[in-house]
Amino acid sequence: MVDSAQQKTLAAFKKEVQVIVDDVEYDELFGYQLSRGEFFDEEAYEGLLIKLLTAYDWDLHAAEDSLEKILEWRKEFDPLSAAFVEDHESKYDDIGFITYDPNGKALEKVVTWNLYGKVKNAKEIFGTDDSDTAGQNAFLRWRVGLMEQSVQLLDFKSPENDYMVQVHDYKGVSLFQRDAQVKKTTKKVIEVFRDFYPELLSKKFFVNVPTLMMWVFNVIKPFVAEKTRNKFVVLSNGSDLVKHLDPKMLGAEYGGQVSKGTQSLKFLFKESKTKYTPYTAHLVGQRIASEID
Numbered sequence: 521m522v523d524s525a526q527q528k529t530l531a532a533f534k535k536e537v538q539v540i541v542d543d544v545e546y547d548e549l550f551g552y553q554l555s556r557g558e559f560f561d562e563e564a565y566e567g568l569l570i571k572l573l574t575a576y577d578w579d580l581h582a583a584e585d586s587l588e589k590i591l592e593w594r595k596e597f598d599p600l601s602a603a604f605v606e607d608h609e610s611k612y613d614d615i616g617f618i619t620y621d622p623n624g625k626a627l628e629k630v631v632t633w634n635l636y637g638k639v640k641n642a643k644e645i646f647g648t649d650d651s652d653t654a655g656q657n658a659f660l661r662w663r664v665g666l667m668e669q670s671v672q673l674l675d676f677k678s679p680e681n682d683y684m685v686q687v688h689d690y691k692g693v694s695l696f697q698r699d700a701q702v703k704k705t706t707k708k709v710i711e712v713f714r715d716f717y718p719e720l721l722s723k724k725f726f727v728n729v730p731t732l733m734m735w736v737f738n739v740i741k742p743f744v745a746e747k748t749r750n751k752f753v754v755l756s757n758g759s760d761l762v763k764h765l766d767p768k769m770l771g772a773e774y775g776g777q778v779s780k781g782t783q784s785l786k787f788l789f790k791e792s793k794t795k796y797t798p799y800t801a802h803l804v805g806q807r808i809a810s811e812i813d
């Protein structure tokens with residue numbers, strides 16, 4: 521609920537949004553148009569602004585500053601292209617996917633899975649060394665694309681579905697996988713999510729974390745915003761996940777009812793690249809048309 525003081529802050533933010541959009545020359549956030557054009561959706565727009573204000577404890581200037589940075593980054597990185605236009609290498613298919621249950625529990629309908637324990641050849645996934653920016657960039661573009669696809673499944677008009685769950689499964693992980701390049705790329709992804717995707721996580725689970733590697737959690741935590749840290753749950757046993765999430769959406773290895781493991785989970789969600797907002801459809805169409813030209 522937004523109280524009357526917050527209503528005033530929201531009204532002031534609304535006045536500033538158009539100025540920021542004009543300054544940055546970018547008019548889209550998470551698939552919604554920010555100025556009052558053909559695709560403008562007042563309710564979703566308000567939901568998004570409330571999210572930004574919530575992320576910064578209703579500090580108007582911090583929220584304005586954040587919006588400006590987010591739009592600048594979106595203009596440059598083009599996450600919609602990473603999600604819906606670009607083809608990513610199939611090597612990423614095994615380490616990340618989305619499950620979506622429109623009838624699932626509130627704030628748990630969208631779950632992004634990252635099976636980083638399955639990475640056996642870290643160099644192949646994360647790049648080879650500092651000079652291999654192509655490798656790093658390919659991973660980052662794929663990971664941001666996955667994030668953006670899951671964001672499009674949220675509904676910023678609904679208190680039931682305006683946050684997502686994320687799961688990292690570290691089954692099979694070894695200390696040797698955490699080389700310099702992995703650390704560097706991980707840090708970059710964490711920063712991108714922290715700065716440009718605020719207030720989207722309901723909970724984040726780290727499962728099958730070997731006792732010997734629990735310390736990694738403490739090393740990474742300082743890079744993450746405090747509000748986000750409070751949403752983290754570390755479980756050494758994957759099967760304990762069922763105590764937190766709906767068994768209908770979980771494979772047997774997580775104590776759930778989906779019989780054939782995570783592979784079959786993927787098939788619960790077939791729409792990841794086909795469900796998006798009308799404005800995203802419009803912008804993606806423009807990008808594809810400009811590629812054909």
Ligand code: HEM
Nearest residue numbers: 636693694697698702706709710726729733736737740744
């Ligand atoms: C050695 C193998 C590991 C790899 C390849 C790896 C990979 C990653 C990547 C790519 C991210 C970026 C965020 C994302 O993709 O959602 C991340 C974040 C993170 N990882 Fe790992 N990780 C490893 C080990 C661990 C271990 C053992 C822990 C202990 C719990 C851990 C805890 C975290 C935390 C707390 C974050 C921050 C999450 C966030 O900001 O949303 N990681 N990891």
